[in-house]
Amino acid sequence: RGLVQSSGVTYTRWGHDACPTSASMVYTGFLAGSFYSHTGGGSNHLCLPFNPQYAPSASASTSFLSQIYGGEYQQLNNVNSRGAAILEANIPCAVCEVASRSRVLMLPARNECPSAWTR
DSSP states (O other): OOOOOOOOOEEEETSSSOOOTTEEEEEEEEEEETTTTTTSSSOOEEEEESSOOOOOOOOOGGGOOOEEEEBOOOOTTSOOSOBBOOTTTEEEEEEEEETTOOOOOOOTTTTTOOTOOOO
């Protein structure tokens, strides 16, 4: 079920647990997705909230369900740019909202907007 606001745009800020001052926080969470060697899962990462609501168990066989896993940092030097240890730490995310914007598009493999769009 989606959330509908009268205007604005939401985006996910990966690797952060806060929004910039120009945006409002919708929720914070952690990166999750399919296990790297499993087939049949989704291709996009998800920002899972820290307070999930679980649906009632279904009576269908669980062999046809997909599983979801939290993402972790795997970095060779085990520290981030601020010197904090991050090896196998959960990857934070923040879903942010900007009320004064109307649209967002992530265009892969491009560093310029289409001619009718602006940054």
